[in-house]
Amino acid sequence: MRTRRTSRPNRSSRVGGALLAAAALLVSACSSGGASRAATADDGAPALGPLPRATPAALAPYYEQKLRWRDCEVPGFQCATLKAPLDYANPGEGDIKLAVSRKKATGPGERLGSLLVNPGGPGGSAIGYLQGYAGIAYPAQIRARYDMVAVDPRGVAGSEGVECLTGRDMDAYTQTDLTPDDGAEKDALVAAYKRFAEGCGARAPKLLRHVSTVEAARDMDVLRAVLGDRKLTYVGASYGTFLGATYAGLFPERAGRLVLDGALDPSLSADRLNQEQTAGFETAFQAFAEDCARRDDCPLGRTPAQVGTNLSALFKRLDARPLPTGEAGGRKLGESLATTGVIAAMYDEGAWPRLRQALTQAVRDQNGAGLLALSDGYFEREADGDYSNLMYANAAVNCLDLPAAYATPDEVERALPAFEKASPVFGRTLAWASLNCAYWPVKPTGGPHRIEAKGAAPIVVVGTTRDPATPYRWARALASQLSSARLLTYDGDGHTAYGRGSDCVDSAINTYLLRGTPPAEGKRCSPS
Numbered sequence: 010m011r012t013r014r015t016s017r018p019n020r021s022s023r024v025g026g027a028l029l030a031a032a033a034l035l036v037s038a039c040s041s042g043g044a045s046r047a048a049t050a051d052d053g054a055p056a057l058g059p060l061p062r063a064t065p066a067a068l069a070p071y072y073e074q075k076l077r078w079r080d081c082e083v084p085g086f087q088c089a090t091l092k093a094p095l096d097y098a099n100p101g102e103g104d105i106k107l108a109v110s111r112k113k114a115t116g117p118g119e120r121l122g123s124l125l126v127n128p129g130g131p132g133g134s135a136i137g138y139l140q141g142y143a144g145i146a147y148p149a150q151i152r153a154r155y156d157m158v159a160v161d162p163r164g165v166a167g168s169e170g171v172e173c174l175t176g177r178d179m180d181a182y183t184q185t186d187l188t189p190d191d192g193a194e195k196d197a198l199v200a201a202y203k204r205f206a207e208g209c210g211a212r213a214p215k216l217l218r219h220v221s222t223v224e225a226a227r228d229m230d231v232l233r234a235v236l237g238d239r240k241l242t243y244v245g246a247s248y249g250t251f252l253g254a255t256y257a258g259l260f261p262e263r264a265g266r267l268v269l270d271g272a273l274d275p276s277l278s279a280d281r282l283n284q285e286q287t288a289g290f291e292t293a294f295q296a297f298a299e300d301c302a303r304r305d306d307c308p309l310g311r312t313p314a315q316v317g318t319n320l321s322a323l324f325k326r327l328d329a330r331p332l333p334t335g336e337a338g339g340r341k342l343g344e345s346l347a348t349t350g351v352i353a354a355m356y357d358e359g360a361w362p363r364l365r366q367a368l369t370q371a372v373r374d375q376n377g378a379g380l381l382a383l384s385d386g387y388f389e390r391e392a393d394g395d396y397s398n399l400m401y402a403n404a405a406v407n408c409l410d411l412p413a414a415y416a417t418p419d420e421v422e423r424a425l426p427a428f429e430k431a432s433p434v435f436g437r438t439l440a441w442a443s444l445n446c447a448y449w450p451v452k453p454t455g456g457p458h459r460i461e462a463k464g465a466a467p468i469v470v471v472g473t474t475r476d477p478a479t480p481y482r483w484a485r486a487l488a489s490q491l492s493s494a495r496l497l498t499y500d501g502d503g504h505t506a507y508g509r510g511s512d513c514v515d516s517a518i519n520t521y522l523l524r525g526t527p528p529a530e531g532k533r534c535s536p537s
Contacts, residue, residue: 054276056459057258060227064234067100072234076109083140086112091160091235093228095219105219107228108167110136111158112144122265123236124155124522125229127162129247129271131222132402134166135159143244146508148519155242155522160232162252164213164220164402171216173209173401176394180340183388187345187438188328195418202445209401210450217451220405226256230263240265240466242522246505247271247479250470254487257462264462266522270471271479271505274486276459279414280424280443284431285480287439291432293355293477296502300358301365308369317434323372324348324434332377338394342377348438350383355477356504404445410455413446463492467527469518473499473506495527500535512537 064072076089091107094100114120128138139159147157161168174182185201186194209217229252233241242265245253250269257264277285298316301307309319324344331341340346354364360383367379389397415421421444428436446453462468468491472484481498488496499506499514506514513534521527 054457054459056461057255057275059261059462060259062262068094068097068231071100071231074235076235078111081110081140086110086140086144088136091228091232093163093231095215097224097227105163105169105216107163107169107232108136108161109158109232110139110160111156112139112152113156115149115153118150118154120156121154121523122156122238122242123158123233124151125158125160125232125241125243127159127243127245127249127252129245129249130165130399130403131162131248131252131406132165132399133248134161134397134399136161136167148515151519151522156236158232158236160228162220162225162402162406163228164216164398164405166398166402169216170398171209171220171401171405172212172398173205173404174396176390176396178204178208179388179390179396179400180338180394183349183384183390184340184343184345186328186343187348187441188324189441190328198441198444199418199448203448205404205445206448206450209405213405214450217405217409220402221409221454222252222255222406223259223455225406226252226259229256230260233263238265239263242266244268244270244507244518244522246507248273250479250487251275254460254462254468254491257465257468257491258460261462261465264465264468266466266525267468268471268507268518268521269468269487270507270518271476272470272472272484272487273479274483276457276486276490277483278457279411279446282411283414283439283443284424284427285482286478287428287436288431289480290352290355290435290439290477292475292480293502294351294432294434296358296475297355297361297364300361304365306365306369308365308372319372320351320368321434323368327371327377332371332375334377334381336378336381340381342371342381345438346384347371347377347380348435349387350380352435352477353383353387358502404449408446408449409451409453411446412453412456413449414443416447418444459490460487461490461492465491465493466525467521468494469497469521469527470494471497471499471506471514471518473501473503475502476504478504495530495532497528498531498533500533506534510537511535 071093078087078089081088089109091109092104093107095103095105126139126143127135136159144157164171182201182205185198189195189198240263243253250272253267253269298313301316302311302313309316327347328344331343334342354360367383370376370379389399421440425440428440470484470488472481474481488494497517507518511534517528
């Protein structure tokens, strides 16, 4: 799965449960990037150990490079290319080129340095997020004092990217039945996972071994040094919280003001992560169902129970008889695409009206266009049939960072009751989506671990109580692991909290970024 954060100026939430393309949710441990393992923690998960403070001589050329800034296609932003070693353990084997963008501090006031942002994923374009949202819609006082900066992680978007399938093949992949009813359908699902994995292996055989979160965190330290910052200042959302926490674990003395919004728990195995995220989507769906049932335009019933029952019935009908969509390529709306469309709307309650309209169109008009559009947005499919590399990078990072949740269809079958208990609506789909890393062409380099970051400055961890993609429990867990964390709780709906309309949350984070003063212990906020 993935986590997800949108880049709209008035909302935040883009990059989450990627179904077919990313079933092993996104936490890594140490990889060939050269991180060390500390002693095993009390709960059995090892603690991520810091790297040596001194920069190895072989890495000095990377830390001492000069960026050549140029104007981007987007006015007001500059772009550059950062070089990093493909393999930190063997820097002489070659470089990887990473895309970087910035918008310089606008003033007035003393410049505080660079503020690096990452929207999550893994696979979300940090540069797209910077240029489409953070660099223009973050609070004016933040943009006045900081150079706003983003780097697309290795394997992602403008950096050297992972590619796997053609657009046509990806269309077929996203339509694969994720709730197999017999042996033939199970075989078809396994074949789809294998084709996806083989495509990635054929197109990016070397890169696939070096897109771990540990390596991406090490790239951020190179960028920090090249930008001239003594410490890293960072806002990461969703998977970006894992990336930021990993940085703090590797470089605690270089961790400055870090905001980790919509946090992950790196100590969990893939199956635990997937089951708990499934429960998170059920929590979000119940909030939607209660809201929908109160509205005259709800097409699924007048009680939350009816909404859930009737949505499940719709999915079952679509499994048997997909709906026409009017799409030029002839795509129809089957159960998999419809489920993705509904899940996409769970990330942000601002999307609920659009979801009601799409469901009305499907139920009353027998037209799947609205749900298909939600699904296409989730997969970042363009109107011409091309896809961004989001889903490919997402799977590549996930499957490298953590061993597969399940190795065989039989293991999924045994896990089905737990998933269906976690979510009667989405459980079966998300259980089978947890199988894809079983066929990945590269062995994982990471595993569950704790991140303590002993010696780091105060780190702000933000959790939303009804977050679908990163359940609130994960924020509490990460905050309990980090030695200097302060947990900021948002009692609300949707994925992530900063910039979602809570003056309480925004004020706390802005104060921390501008003054270095973290929120008080136990601070809770509600929607404004």
